[in-house]
Amino acid sequence: MLTSAPRGTKDILPGQSRHWQTIEDTIRQICREYGYEEIRTPIFEHSEVFHRGVGETTDIVQKETYDFQDRGGRDLTLRPEGTAPTVRALLEHKLYAGPLPVKVYYIGPMFRFGRPQAGRLRQFHQFGIEVFGSASPRVDAEVIAMAMDFYQRLGLKKLQLLLNSIGCPKCRPGHRQALQEFLQPKATELCGDCQKRLDRNPMRVLDCKNERCQELSQGAPTTVGYLCDVCADHFASVKELLEAAGVEYTLDDRLVRGLDYYNKTAFEIVSTDIGAQSSIGGGGRYDNLVETLGGPSVPGIGFGLGLERVLLTMENQGLLESDSRELRNIFIAMAGEGTAPVAFGLAQTLRKKGLSVELDYLERSLKAQMKTADRFHAPYVVIVGQGEVERGVITVRTMGTGEQREIPLGEATEILSGLF
RNA sequence: GUGGCUGUGGCGAAGUGGUUAACGCACCGGAUUGUGGCUCCGGCACUCGUGGGUUCAAGUCCCAUCAGCCACCCCA
Incomplete structure (x- = not known):
């Protein structure tokens, strides 16, 4: 297939690249205003970066990574997301030793192996930001508000911000146990995936798309119901700050993000205008990731926004000019x-x-x-x-x-x- | 990884198994002398995704394969 791009990849032709440029311009502009500086990391990393960072049990790592060996026998992986590489760079260059917080952003291609469909490619692009060195809810609120601001600047309409807190290592065991006790009697009725999750990561049962699982988990203990004092206060502050900034949100106690490293604040932005893949961006706090990857205890938070999905939403909302030809004087x-x-x-x-x-x-x-x-x-x-x-x-x-x-x-x- | 639909010129799109594969758009050229947008005329398909098979005969039937789209899983 010499004349076709690999499955799940797309050429961005002149008529489209204009739209990418306007998105990129918006990104650079907003990052400047919010005080984020660009970081560019390699598009592949040692495989362990993702295995340890993103989580071994994660779907992304289990079945969606592009793994390969180079001619020197090194195990490498095309990056499926931007946070783990950023943390790796933070550690390698000891950025945490400088002034805090460290605020960086990135734009670039990500790779996940899966069947392509509307809004899903094997090579896609993300705009992401990461903040290291502050555990304050102010940062949570800023990160979320900035994501919404970005969408707004591009003119996206009818977006919904889903917000949840999934607690921390202190409060999670309590919730986990309560949840397992709640689900255990119904275990045999859960879908195959959820039966496995029940043991490993019962939280994930909550956001299983399977209808039966949804029914069975009705009334299940929620993470917010088991937050420790610290997490509860934190969550309350985040909400308060968002309200002060005029950012509307919808609490969703079933929102559990697919990456293992999240704690406390988790959020996701969904659009109804792009087909089944409704999520156009998401993120959350990850106070333990830096340590997990072998660094000091440095709290972090960030988001990753899917640029193709942003573009899709814009297209379906009629926000893109159709005249594709550049003008000449x-x-x-x-x-x-x-x-x-x-x-x-x-x-x-x-x-x-x-x-x-x-x-x-x-x-x-x-x-x-x-x-x-x-x-x-x-x-x-x-x-x-x-x-x-x-x-x-x-x-x-x-x-x-x-x-x-x-x-x-x-x-x-x-x-x-x-x-x- | 699973399922459904689809695959004809640059794009869109006809085509009951049987001559030279419609049409529209785009593109190129022309409509008296060096000039646009409208109109008119003309030009533009040696693999009908690819490879097998059935048949006297296949774009049209069968199988495989690849690709696209959509959905599931999951996520951006």
């Missing part, structure tokens, strides 16, 4: 012997003045060149004809009105750049 048409050097030279000087200038590369008829100029929506066309060249002038045609006038070649640069 000036098109230079030429016809006849000896006109090419004049046209070419003029194009260069105009470009150096900052104008977007197009000219004919196919040696086509003047008529064809005019058509091309029209397609570029060039407001002005410069016609360099043999007669003009001999007289030391060029013709400038205003496409909107069809008016033409001749100007001396020597003054062309000044006059033309003065039009913009």
Whole structure:
């Protein structure tokens, strides 16, 4: 299949790349305003980074990673998410030893092996941020508010912010036990996956999509019901701060994120406009991840937003302009012997003045060149004809009105750049 | 990994097993002399995803395979 991109990957063609650029511009802008600096990590890491970071029991690690060995026999993995690599970099460069908190963002491709469908690719892109070194609920609130601000700037509508707290290692055992006791009697009726989860990670039963499991877990003990004082206070503060910032949220006591490293605050943003994969972003606090990866005890929190899903939502909400062609300021048409050097030279000087200038590369008829100029929506066309060249002038045609006038070649640069 | 639907020119889309595979859009060229947008005329398919098979004959039937789409699992 030499002529098709690998399954689950997509070329971003010129008509689309414009939209990516506007999203990226928005990202850079918002990060500047919130005080986040970019970090760029490799797209592959030693496999252990993800196995230990994301969690061995996680679906992502168990069946979705792109693992390979390089020629030196190293076990490597294409990154399926951005947090673990960021933490690795934090440790490697001891960023935690500098001023805290450390606030970074990243944009880039992620890789997960799964069947492609609407809003799901094997190579997709995420915009994520991470904050290290503060356990304060202020950071939780800022991170969440920033995510919502980002969507808002792009014009996304009808989004829902789901919020939950899944507690910490102190309060989780209590909840875990209560949950297991609640589910145990019904164990045989749960789906296969959940029967395994019951033992390993019973929380996950709560957000199982299986209808029967949903019914069975009705009324089950929730994480918020078992929060320790510290976690409860923390959660209350996060909510209070969000309200103060005017960020609307929906409490969802079944929201349990799929990555093992989360604790306390967990959130997810969903859109109803992109098919079955409704989540367009999510994140949470991970106060133990840095330690898990062999570093000091440094609290962290962050989010990861799926850019394809953002784009999909924008598309389905009619937020993308359909006109895909870049505009040109000036098109230079030429016809006849000896006109090419004049046209070419003029194009260069105009470009150096900052104008977007197009000219004919196919040696086509003047008529064809005019058509091309029209397609570029060039407001002005410069016609360099043999007669003009001999007289030391060029013709400038205003496409909107069809008016033409001749100007001396020597003054062309000044006059033309003065039009913009 | 599982399931459903689909696969004809750059795109969209016809095509009851049997001559030269419609049409639309896009693209290219032309409609007297160097000029756009409208109109008109013309041009543009030696693998009908690929490989097998059935048949006198297959784009049209069967199988396999690949790919796309959608859904499940899970997630962004």
